[in-house]
Amino acid sequence: MGLKLGSSGAGAAVKRVTFLMSAGLAAAACDGGAVQPRALANAEPARGRATIEQVGCAACHHIPGVRGPKGRVGPPLEGFAERALIGGRVPNRPDLLALWVRDAPALVPGTGMPPMPLTEAESRDVAAYLYTLNAR
Amino acid sequence: MWPPISTRSTLAEALRGWPAPALDPGGPAAAAIATLSWVLLALTGLILAIVLAAIALALLGRPAWRAWLSGERLVWIGGVALPIVVLTGLLIYGLTTTGRLAAAGPPGEMRVRVTGEMWWWRVAYLDAAGREVIHDANEVHIPAGRPVTFELEAADVIHSFWVPRLAGKLDMIPGRRNVLRLQADAPGVYAGQCAEFCGGPHALMGFLVVAHPPAEFERWRAARLRPPAPPSDPLAARGAAVFAASGCGACHRIAGSAANGLAGPDLTFVGARRSLGAGILPNNQGTLAGWVADSQAIKPGNRMPPFRTFSGEELRALAAYLEGLR
Numbered sequence: 001m002g003l004k005l006g007s008s009g010a011g012a013a014v015k016r017v018t019f020l021m022s023a024g025l026a027a028a029a030c031d032g033g034a035v036q037p038r039a040l041a042n043a044e045p046a047r048g049r050a051t052i053e054q055v056g057c058a059a060c061h062h063i064p065g066v067r068g069p070k071g072r073v074g075p076p077l078e079g080f081a082e083r084a085l086i087g088g089r090v091p092n093r094p095d096l097l098a099l100w101v102r103d104a105p106a107l108v109p110g111t112g113m114p115p116m117p118l119t120e121a122e123s124r125d126v127a128a129y130l131y132t133l134n135a136r
Numbered sequence: 137m138w139p140p141i142s143t144r145s146t147l148a149e150a151l152r153g154w155p156a157p158a159l160d161p162g163g164p165a166a167a168a169i170a171t172l173s174w175v176l177l178a179l180t181g182l183i184l185a186i187v188l189a190a191i192a193l194a195l196l197g198r199p200a201w202r203a204w205l206s207g208e209r210l211v212w213i214g215g216v217a218l219p220i221v222v223l224t225g226l227l228i229y230g231l232t233t234t235g236r237l238a239a240a241g242p243p244g245e246m247r248v249r250v251t252g253e254m255w256w257w258r259v260a261y262l263d264a265a266g267r268e269v270i271h272d273a274n275e276v277h278i279p280a281g282r283p284v285t286f287e288l289e290a291a292d293v294i295h296s297f298w299v300p301r302l303a304g305k306l307d308m309i310p311g312r313r314n315v316l317r318l319q320a321d322a323p324g325v326y327a328g329q330c331a332e333f334c335g336g337p338h339a340l341m342g343f344l345v346v347a348h349p350p351a352e353f354e355r356w357r358a359a360r361l362r363p364p365a366p367p368s369d370p371l372a373a374r375g376a377a378v379f380a381a382s383g384c385g386a387c388h389r390i391a392g393s394a395a396n397g398l399a400g401p402d403l404t405f406v407g408a409r410r411s412l413g414a415g416i417l418p419n420n421q422g423t424l425a426g427w428v429a430d431s432q433a434i435k436p437g438n439r440m441p442p443f444r445t446f447s448g449e450e451l452r453a454l455a456a457y458l459e460g461l462r
Contacts, residue, residue, distance in 0.1 A: 056418040059426030059434055068417075069434040073426045105452065112429070112448025114421035114455045 040094050040124045040131075048129030051122045057101075060113070064133055074113060079135030087111055097127040157300035162326060163319040164283075165237045165303035172233055179222065190214075237303065240315050241285040248276055249287040252295025252308040254334060255341040255438060256401055256414040261357070262287075270360045271389065273401030274343045274414045279353035280323040288314040296332035299345050305331045320347035325410070336437030342415025363392030363404060367460050375457025378450050382443070390461065400440060407462035413438075425455040 049066060052058070058068030062076035070076075086092050086100050089108045099106065102123040104113035118126065159174075161167040194205050204210065241247075244264065251258040259276055260268035278284045288297050290308035297316065298305040306316045320326060330341035348356060367373045376393070379385070385395025391404040412419040412427055413435050427434060429451055430442040446454065 054418060055420060056412075056423040056426075059412075059417055059423040060429075071426050071430065072433040073429040110448050112425065112446075112451045114425050114452045116422045117420050 040098065040128045042121070043124040043128035045125070045129040045132050048122075048125030048127070051118065051126050052129060055116055055118065057116075057126075063130075065129075077130060077133055080133040081131045082135050087113065094124075094127055094131070097130065098123040101126045101130075157327075158304075160301060162301035162324070163303070163321050165316075165318055166301055168233050168237065169304045172230060175229070176226070179226070183222070234304070237317060238306075238315055239317065241283055241317050245283060245285050245317075246278070247285045247287060248278070249289065250276065250297060250308075252288070252290040252292075252297070252330065252334070254292050255330070255337045255435070257341075257343045258291070258401070261360075270357070271391075271402040272360075272405065273409075274411065275409050276343065276345045277353065277356055278318070278320060278345060278347050279350040280320050280347040282350065283317050283319040286316045286318055288316060293334050294332050295330050295334050295341070297328065298331035299326050299328040301326050302345060307332055318345075320345065323347050323349050323352075327415070329415075337435045340414065340416045340435050340438075342411070344410055344415060346410070360405065363390075364461050366392070367457055369456065369460065371453050372456040372460045374450075375453035375455070378446070378454050379457060382445070387440075403458065403461060405461055407459045419459075421452070421455040421459045424458045425451045428454055428458075 052063060052066050053068060056068065057063060058066055058071055060071040060073035062070040062072070062078065064078050080092075083092055086097055087104065087108055089111075090096050090100060096107065098120070100113075101116060102118045102120070103115045104111045105115060158166070159170050161170045190205060193201055197205070247262040247266070249260040249262060249268065251260075257274050257276075259272040259274070261270040261272075263269045276286075286297070288306055288308045289312070290310045292310065294310070295308040296305045297308055299318070302318045302320055303316060306314050308314065324347055326345040326347065328343045328345060330338055332338075334341065367376055379390075380394060385393070385397050387397040387400040388403045389396050389398060390402075395403070406424075407419070409419050411417060412423050413431065416435065417423045417427070427440075428443055429446065430444070431438055431440045432442050
């Protein structure tokens with residue numbers, strides 16, 4: 001628990017991260033120092049990274065550790081785990097992030113981010129990968 | 137430059153794994169070339185072994201053998217007669233093989249015209265009279281188990297049409313029409329790639345050949361002869377209005393709408409394509425929006441300018457409209 005991720009080698013980090021915290025939201029919120037892996041039931045960051053490559057998130061976002069272009073339409077996602085807001089509007093909570101990556105307009109109607117072809121399980125995996133992205 | 141995603145969505149499909157796709161033929165044209173490759177490899181291997189043996193003999197052999205090796209007779213046989221026989225035989229074999237592949241098919245055979253453009257593929261399906269009846273881009277649909285005649289042309293510079301599992305490369309040369317007959321023995325998706333450097337994003341110029349069971353192909357063809365229905369979803373309908381108002385139709389054609397530009401890929405059925413940007417991205421609303429807003433970040437140097445004028449909602453509407461064109 002409280003595993004701190006190095007910024008080097010997202011792939012290695014992905015392997016090391018374990019999501020054993022069952023309801024760790026409060027714990028994460030209270031921890032002023034180390035960044036906690038966020039709680040996402042049955043989510044698997046490595047699977048999330050593969051999904052990110054399959055659906056082409058990189059067309060709009062620069063995402064460390066993901067093969068593909070470095071899109072500039074949406075914000076770069078480096079350090080996303082420590083970002084306060086999703087899309088500048090929504091609190092960066094795991095449940096909201098999992099919904100956001102699948103159906104952003106449901107949270108922010110004016111967003112430019114279209115709904116993505118992801119299942120609920122896939123969105124949790126994608127969110128889990130994004131939470132491995134810590135700032136240096 | 138970022139690692140081209142085409143190494144995953146087209147090139148990797150095309151080139152990854154063992155046997156290498158060029159040696160894993162999916163049709164008769166590729167099979168003939170694979171056989172030719174193996175014959176060449178075996179023959180050159182045999183000749184290499186003979187030469188190595190001769191060298192070993194010359195260095196280490198008994199004096200009598202060395203004298204025999206350096207005789208004039210062996211030079212004439214091994215140095216002149218044998219190469220003439222072997223190379224002439226290979227030339228005849230190679231030329232007849234490739235000549236057969238380049239021959240035009242019988243009248244009535246399905247014909248597709250593929251034109252290499254910087255840096256995508258214009259695709260037109262011809263009817264019996266040679267008229268272009270279906271327009272598409274970056275994806276070619278064919279019936280499995282039947283030969284199809286490809287007319288290969290180029291609009292600007294030399295490109296090369298290469299589907300490793302179906303045939304060898306054939307250059308697309310401006311002002312010429314090269315003919316290639318292809319057949320996919322089994323239904324499936326066969327990846328292709330431009331195989332002649334054609335400038336900037338050449339490495340990101342991929343395409344797919346989709347082979348259908350014949351009955352399914354006929355249904356596909358019949359559906360493609362009619363333009364898609366206008367969008368019923370309000371967001372997509374708004375996207376159609378944004379598309380029309382933003383001048384997209386100056387470069388892109390959508391049959392059944394006012395958009396009739398010919399500079400860029402035909403978008404009549406863009407939502408039905410398996411990939412975006414000539415084989416480099418998956419095709420969905422997200423990648424469509426990203427491509428429209430800033431394709432230069434995805435495929436630097438391509439001819440489509442970035443469109444930074446749309447609001448988020450307009451961009452999503454456009455993506456919804458385009459994805460619905462299927």
